[in-house]
Amino acid sequence: QVQVVESGGGAVQPGGSLRLSCAASGITFRIYTMAYYRQAPGKQRELVAAITSGGNTNYADSVKGRFTISRDNAKNTMYLQMNSLKPEDTAVYYCSARMNSYNYWGQGTQVTVSS
Numbered sequence: 001q002v003q004v005v006e007s008g009g010g011a012v013q014p015g016g017s018l019r020l021s022c023a024a025s026g027i028t029f030r031i032y033t034m035a036y037y038r039q040a041p042g043k044q045r046e047l048v049a050a051i052t053s054g055g056n057t058n059y060a061d062s063v064k065g066r067f068t069i070s071r072d073n074a075k076n077t078m079y080l081q082m083n084s085l086k087p088e089d090t091a092v093y094y095c096s097a098r099m100n101s102y103n104y105w106g107q108g109t110q111v112t113v114s115s
Helices: none
Strands: 003-007 010-012 018-025 033-039 046-051 057-059 067-072 077-082 091-099 102-105 109-113
Touching (some): 018 033, 018 091, 033 067, 033 077
Parallel strands (some): 010 109
Antiparallel strands (some): 018 077, 033 046, 033 091, 046 057, 091 102, 091 109
């Protein structure tokens, strides 16, 4: 059974930092492209950052220079380091594991940036 579980969300003040983790089981983690998406109230889900099986990364323009995505294949875990957080980063963040036609989602974790 495939499981994708996010953790690390919470509330933080503007300018603060959070690190999200995404642990996957039941898949050959190292061959999957892993990604974080987010969805704010009333808005569509959007790609935040992705990392391929080869370690190539891409980021949404809105988070470039502030967020860093990484993966540890030995631990079947992906990370998203979020620095210089802004109120507009407030959303539910979802982890995605994708390989060809297979796409698995986590349950989401809330990130709230507010003073």
